[in-house]
Amino acid sequence: xxxxxxxxxxxxxxxxxxxxxxxxxxxxxxxxxxxxxxxxxxxxxxxxxxxxxxxxxxxxxxxxxxxxxxxxxxxxxxxxxxxxxxxxxxxxxxxxxxxxxxxxxxxxxxx
Amino acid sequence: xxxxxxxxxxxxxxxxxxxxxxxxxxxxxxxxxxxxxxxxxxxxxxxxxxxxxxxxxxxxxxxxxxxxxxxxxxxxxxxxxxxxxxxxxxxxxxxxxxxxxxxxxxxxxxxxx
Numbered sequence: 001x002x003x004x005x006x007x008x009x010x011x012x013x014x015x016x017x018x019x020x021x022x023x024x025x026x027x028x029x030x031x032x033x034x035x036x037x038x039x040x041x042x043x044x045x046x047x048x049x050x051x052x053x054x055x056x057x058x059x060x061x062x063x064x065x066x067x068x069x070x071x072x073x074x075x076x077x078x079x080x081x082x083x084x085x086x087x088x089x090x091x092x093x094x095x096x097x098x099x100x101x102x103x104x105x106x107x108x109x110x111x
Numbered sequence: 112x113x114x115x116x117x118x119x120x121x122x123x124x125x126x127x128x129x130x131x132x133x134x135x136x137x138x139x140x141x142x143x144x145x146x147x148x149x150x151x152x153x154x155x156x157x158x159x160x161x162x163x164x165x166x167x168x169x170x171x172x173x174x175x176x177x178x179x180x181x182x183x184x185x186x187x188x189x190x191x192x193x194x195x196x197x198x199x200x201x202x203x204x205x206x207x208x209x210x211x212x213x214x215x216x217x218x219x220x221x222x223x224x
Contacts, residue, residue, distance in 0.1 A: 032209055043115075043202050044154070046212025089154065093209055098167055099144060101154040 002027040004102040006090060012108045019077040021105045023090030026071060028100070032093035033066055033073045037086045038104065044089055048075075080109045113137045115205050117216035124223055129191040132219045134203030135184055143186045144204040144213065145178055154202070160186065193223045 004025045013019050023033070032051050036044035050057045050066045050073070057064045063076040077084050087104040094100065116135040124130055136143050145157040158168035158178040168178060175194070180186045190197055200220050206213035 034212055036212075043204070043215030043218055046214065049210060049212055096166070097142065097161065097209065098156065098159065099204075099213065100156060101146075103153040 004028070004090065004092060004100060006088075006102040007105040008103070010106040010108060012110065013080055015081060015109055015111050017080055019080050019084065019107055019109070021075040021088050021090075021107065023073040023075070023102055024071060025092055025102075028071075028092050028094065030092040031095050033064075034091040034093055034099070035062075035064060035073075035075050036089045036091060036101075038089060039086050044101075047088075049093070077107075080107075082109050082111050085109050113214070115203055115214050115216035117201075117203050117219050119219055120217065121220045122222070124193055124221070126194055126223055127192040128223075129189065130193050130197075130221060130223075132188045132201050132203075132221070134186040134188075134205075134216060136186060136203070136205030137214055138184070140205035140207050140214075141183075142206045142213070143180065144202075145186070145188050146202045146204065147199045148202060148218070149199045157188070157201075190221075193221075195223045198222050 034049045035047045038044040048064050050064045061078045065074045085108050087106045089104040090102045092100045118133045142161050144159040146154045148154045156170045160180050163180040177189045200218045202218045204213040204215040
C-alpha cells in the first residue's frame with residue numbers, strides 16, 4: 001500500500017541545536033518533494049521544494065535532502081530557535097501534479 | 112502579500128443541511144487544491160483543478176461532495192447532505208508552478224451537529 005510516514009512523536013530540542021525531521025514513503029514515485037510549516041489554527045506555509053534529481057537543497061537555516069533509493073527526505077533546521085516551534089509537513093508532488101501530505105511532525109524548541 | 116481567501120472561516124450546521132465553502136485563489140494561479148484536515152487523518156486531498164478543469168477528485172465521497180470552479184477567481188466545495196463525520200477544517204490552496212510551492216488559505220472550520 002502507499003504510505004508517507006513522518007516522525008510520529010513530537011520532537012523536543014534545545015535552542016541552538018539542529019532539528020532533523022524524517023519523511024519516508026513507500027510505493028510512490030514523486031517528481032518533487034515539498035516541505036511546509038503549519039502553526040496552530042493556520043494553513044500550511046510552503047518552505048522548500050527539492051526535485052527528484054537533486055540530493056540536497058538549502059535555504060538560510062533550512063536544509064533538505066532527498067534520497068529516491070531509500071525513499072526518504074530529511075529536513076534540517078540549524079541553530080534552532082523557539083520561533084521554529086511548529087508542525088512540519090512533507091508533501092509528495094506526484095507526476096501529474098497531485099500533492100499528498102504526511103501526517104506531520106510537531107517540533108518544540110526550548111529556550 | 113497575495114493571499115488565498117476562504118469563506119466562511121467557521122460554520123456550524125445541523126446534520127442533513129447543505130454546506131458550501133468558497134475559495135478565492137491568488138490571481139493568476141492556475142492550480143487549486145481542496146484538502147480536509149482532522150487530527151486522526153491529517154491533510155487529505157479531496158480534489159484539485161488545473162486551469163479550472165478537475166484533474167482528480169478520487170479523494171472525495173462522490174455521493175455527497177462536489178467541487179467546482181465556475182470561474183478562475185472562485186472554487187467551491189459543497190457537501191449535501193452534511194454528516195457529523197464531515198466535521199473538520201477544509202483548506203484550499205493555489206499555485207502557478209510546482210517550483211514555487213502552493214499557498215494555503217486560512218481554512219473553513221466546519222462543525223456538523
